Every structure is written in structure tokens, then in C-alpha cells.
Amino acid sequence: MYLNPNTSIFRKILISSIVTVLLGLCAVGLVISFYAKTYIVDSKSNEMIRQAKRVNLSIQNQPIPNESFKDLLLFFDQAYDKRIWIFDAEGNIVVTSSKDEVNAGKVVSEEVVSQVIRGEAAIWNQTEGLEEAMLSVAVPWGKDNNVYGGIVLHSPLKGMDETTAQLRETILWVTLFGIFFSFAVSSYLSWSITRPIKQIDKAAAKIAVGDYSDRIRINSKDEIGELATTINHMMEQLERIDQDKKKLNQLRHDFLANVSHELRTPLTAMLGFLEALQDGLIEEGARGKYYEIMYNETLHMNRLVDDITDLMKLENKEIHLVFMSVDVQEILSKLAFKFRPEAEARGTVIHCVMDEESPQAYADPDRLEQILNNLIKNAVKFTENGTIELRAMAVPSEECVLITVTDTGIGISPEDQGLIWERFFKVERGRPFQHKNSTGLGLAIVRELVELHNGSVRVRSELGKGSTFEVRIPLVQSAAANKQA
Known part of the structure; x- marks a missing residue:
């Protein structure tokens, strides 16, 4: 990714790092230079004092x-x-180590003389009477308490200044190297910070326009x-x-379209029949048939509204169950008796x-009766000249009652088995026959309702051979044990 050198973070990190290193090295260099010069002068002065004392021992x-x-x-010179x-x-200079010395007979400063006479060593920078600046030391000349005068040693300051200058030059080169190294490190750090930030910024820009597919790859x-x-x-x-x-x-969208379709079909039929009746187009003897059709269409719309209301209440958690011990076989027997006439009319036997x-x-x-009622109704609706078997048995290992509704009807294709639980999905679409009374909301x-009972429901089916719906509802014993726990 291209890194813009004018990026604010990059510039701030780079400048702050270089300035910090530059100021730090300059400060360290000045301190080292100052203390190094002081150390050199002190070391040289102490060495010259020791040498002057050796000269005194000889004279x-x-x-x-x-x-x-x-x-x-x-010789000592x-x-x-x-x-x-x-x-x-x-303080009169009486002799020097140089044969052509022109300072013999001149006077040393009173401050140095008085310090030496007291038996102390003196250190100062000597320039008067010399060709170049010197570091000078003076020690007493004499023996024991007898001080005859003083011994002065001079050493050129030029050598010490050159040493200090070399040290400063070294510090300067170290500073330049430090600035270069700081630039390299700061550039890398800035790049390592700004690169992922740019990725984050790019991802945030995509989020702003509703694109959530991108991912930030930072390790x-x-x-x-x-x-x-x-x-x-x-x-x-x-x-x-x-x-x-x-x-x-x-x-x-599908819900509204399906509801509109489900309501429009019976309403259109009823409107047509009412207009025919109103215009007197239907004979008196045939009106009963038309009244029956309109009545059935009204029942269908009423069932549709009831199913939609139940489904909305279930999804909004507005239905509260009253749990108790329920004899499942009793409910199955009741429903078998209820649907037997309709099944026999289709040539189907219910066991x-x-x-x-x-x-x-x-x-x-x-609600359990409502669950089984919808399943048996579907089985009767999709089975002709076949059998429907209703069974309930306890499964202690799963702590549930297994209820099965098995038919030998038209079956459900594998691609439809995952869709039958959706609202308004009708498995009979594309079949040779249609069922007008179906709302597509039963399953x-x-x-x-099964999930509200903490149970489960599944289907096993094969086209042309029938379907089996399995419902698992908690056993009374296991539910009571869980409630006590």
C-alpha cells in the first residue's frame, strides 16, 4: 500500500523522534564535552603537580x-x-629550563607566590610572556618547612584543546548517525502504525456505504x-x-403478498356470486349452492385470520401455556374420530x-391438540386411498414422548422439506390438485408451538411414498425432575 509521507501521524512521529534524538544527543554531547575537558585538565594538572614535586625532590x-x-x-624539561x-x-624568576628563555628576572603573580609560600599547589592558565597558552602548575621549592620559592611547570593547552575537539567531532558524527537511525526507525514505526490505520479507514468507509464484506488483515x-x-x-x-x-x-413482502392473494381469491369469488345474485342471474333453485360456496369462502378467510393471529402471537411471545400432565393417546383418539369421515371420503383409513x-x-x-390437529389435517389432505397411522410412545432415554403422524400420501421432495415450516408455503403447488382451504400457515x-413446549419436530418423507412427522414433547417425569432441580 502506498504510504503518503504527508500523513499527519507519520510526520508527527518522524519529527518528534528526530527532534528528541537530536536534542538528546546534543545535550549529552555538551555534557560529555564539558566533563571530558574538565577531566583532561584535572588529570593533566595532577600529573604536572606530581612531576613538579619530583623536580623539587632533586633540587x-x-x-x-x-x-x-x-x-x-x-634534564627534567x-x-x-x-x-x-x-x-x-x-616571586622573581631566577632560572628556567630553556637556555634561550627570556623570562628570567620577571615576576610571578602575587596570588601564586602567596599560595606556594603557604605550602599549597597552584594551577592556572599562563599566557603572559609565552608564545602560546599554557596550563601551569606551581609547587613549593624547599625542604620540610623551609620554602625557598616555587617550581613552575608549563604544558601547552593546544594538545588538550585538540583532544576535546576530536571528542566533539566524534559526538557530532554520533549525532548524525543517531538522526539517520532515528529517521529509519521512525519511518518504520510510522509505516507500521499508519498502514493498519489506513486499512481501518478504508473498512470504515465501506461500512459507511453499507458494504460489510471487507475484512481488515492485520497480524x-x-x-x-x-x-x-x-x-x-x-x-x-x-x-x-x-x-x-x-x-x-x-x-x-412475501407475507403481505401471500395474505393479499389468500384474501383476494375468496373475496373475488364472493363478489362475483353476490353480483350475480343481486342482478338476478342465478335461478332460485341454484341459489343454495352459491350461498354454500360463499359460506365456505367466509370460513376460509376466518381460518386465515385466526392462523395469522395465532402465528403473530407466537412470534411476539404473547401466548402463555398452561402446563399439566396430558394423555397423548386420548388426544390422538379424539382427533382420529374427528377426521375419520373426511379421510374415508378420500378412501383413506386412519389407524x-x-x-x-x-x-x-x-x-x-x-395447544398440543392444535399441533396434532394441524399435522393430521395435512396428512388427510395429501393422502388418497391410503392409510394414516397415529402413534405415541414414551422414550425415557430422551426424556420425551415421541408422537408420530405417518401417511402414505404424495410425499415431500427433499428441496421442499426445509421450506414447509415457512409461512404460506404450500407443498401442493404444482401438484395435479389444489386445496382451497389451505392457508399455508399450519406447519x-x-x-x-412445539418450540414453545421445549420440544422438537422433524419430517421424513419420500415423493410418492408418504411422510412421517415426529414430534417430541417432554415427559411428565423428566419435566418435574428438571423443575425441582
Whole structure:
């Protein structure tokens, strides 16, 4: 990804890092330079004081300079590479280590003389009477408490200044290297920060326009990596919400379209019949048939409204069950008797298989009857010249009552088996016959009611061979045990 060098964060990190390193190294360099020079001067001064004291040890027994005295000073001058002066108690320079010295007879400052006479060493920078600046030290000349005068050693400051200058030059190069290194490190850090931020910004821009498909790919485990992970999780949630919203809108659209269709069909038929009756187009003897058709269409619309109302109440959690022990076989027998005439009219036989133990379910009796009523109604509707078997048995291992409704009807295709629980889905679409009284809401209500009982429902079917619906409702014993726990 292209990194814009004018990016605010990049510029701030780079400038702040370089300025920090530059100021830090400059400050350290100045401190080191100052203390290094002080250390060099102090070390040199202490060394010269020790050398001056050695000179004194050699001449302390000679209070009056003579020719051998000068030769001895010349020896020390060459040995120490220092210029040597000897002055008396009044500060007059009486002899020097250089043969062509022109300072003999001159006077040393009173401050230095008084300090030496007191037996103390003196240190100062000497420039007067010399060709170049010198570091000078003076120690007493004498033995024990007898001080004849002082011994002065001079060393050029030029060498020390050159050493300090070299040190400063080294510090300068280190500073330049530090700035270059700081630039490289800051550039990398800025890149490592701004690159993921740009990715986050790009993802945020896509979120703003409703695109949740992109993902931020950052492998770091730092705070930015955690932020990217959080945003990715947020995008997944938003994408899921958006898909659910689209699905909900589609369901709402389908719901309204299906309701309109289901209501328009009977209303259109009724309107046509009423207009025919009103215009006197139907003979008196045939009016009873038309009244019956309109009555059936009214019942169909009433059932549709009742089913929609039940489904909406279930989805809004507005239906409250009254749980008790329910004899499932008793309900199956009642419903078998209810649907037997309709089944026989279609050439179908209903068998109710009885279990000697008569399993007791923990359920709301009215809603359980509604569940089984819808399942048996579907079985009768889709089975001609066949059989329907109703069975209920306890399954202790699953702590439930297993209720099965098996028919030998037209069956359900594999692709439709996942859709039959949707509202207004009619498995008979495209079949050779239609069922006008179907609302397409029965199985949707069954699923909601079964889930409200903490149970489950499933279907096993094969085209042309029939279907089996299995409903599992908690046993009374297991439900009571769970309630006590």
C-alpha cells in the first residue's frame, strides 16, 4: 500500500523522534564535552603537580641555583616535555629550563607566590610572556618547612584543546548517525502504525456505504491489532444483521403478498356470486349452492385470520401455556374420530396405535391438540386411498414422548422439506390438485408451538411414498425432575 509521507501521524512521529534524538544527543554531547575537558585538565594538572614535586625532590637541597642546577632542570624539561621555571620567595624568576628563555628576572603573580609560600599547589592558565597558552602548575621549592620559592611547570593547552575537539567531532558524527537511525526507525514505526490505520479507514468507509464484506488483515497482537479484530467482529455482526434485515424484509413482502392473494381469491369469488345474485342471474333453485360456496369462502378467510393471529402471537411471545400432565393417546383418539369421515371420503383409513403404558406429556392440552390437529389435517389432505397411522410412545432415554403422524400420501421432495415450516408455503403447488382451504400457515404454527413446549419436530418423507412427522414433547417425569432441580 502506498504510504503518503504527508500523513499527519507519520510526520508527527518522524519529527518528534528526530527532534528528541537530536536534542538528546546534543545535550549529552555538551555534557560529555564539558566533563571530558574538565577531566583532561584535572588529570593533566595532577600529573604536572606530581612531576613538579619530583623536580623539587632533586633540587630541595640547593637553595641557590648554580650551573649543575640548570643542567638538572634541562634534564627534567626533556624528560617531562614541560617548561620549568624556578622563582624565589619574592616571586622573581631566577632560572628556567630553556637556555634561550627570556623570562628570567620577571615576576610571578602575587596570588601564586602567596599560595606556594603557604605550602599549597597552584594551577592556572599562563599566557603572559609565552608564545602560546599554557596550563601551569606551581609547587613549593624547599625542604620540610623551609620554602625557598616555587617550581613552575608549563604544558601547552593546544594538545588538550585538540583532544576535546576530536571528542566533539566524534559526538557530532554520533549525532548524525543517531538522526539517520532515528529517521529509519521512525519511518518504520510510522509505516507500521499508519498502514493498519489506513486499512481501518478504508473498512470504515465501506461500512459507511453499507458494504460489510471487507475484512481488515492485520497480524499484529498490539492495540491496533485488537482494534482491527474488534472492527472485523463488528463487520461480521453488521453483515449478519443486514442479511437478517433483508431476509425479514423479504419475508414481510412475501407475507403481505401471500395474505393479499389468500384474501383476494375468496373475496373475488364472493363478489362475483353476490353480483350475480343481486342482478338476478342465478335461478332460485341454484341459489343454495352459491350461498354454500360463499359460506365456505367466509370460513376460509376466518381460518386465515385466526392462523395469522395465532402465528403473530407466537412470534411476539404473547401466548402463555398452561402446563399439566396430558394423555397423548386420548388426544390422538379424539382427533382420529374427528377426521375419520373426511379421510374415508378420500378412501383413506386412519389407524391409532395404542400403547398400554399411555405416555403422559408435560404440555398445554389445548395447544398440543392444535399441533396434532394441524399435522393430521395435512396428512388427510395429501393422502388418497391410503392409510394414516397415529402413534405415541414414551422414550425415557430422551426424556420425551415421541408422537408420530405417518401417511402414505404424495410425499415431500427433499428441496421442499426445509421450506414447509415457512409461512404460506404450500407443498401442493404444482401438484395435479389444489386445496382451497389451505392457508399455508399450519406447519409454521406447529413449529412455533412445539418450540414453545421445549420440544422438537422433524419430517421424513419420500415423493410418492408418504411422510412421517415426529414430534417430541417432554415427559411428565423428566419435566418435574428438571423443575425441582
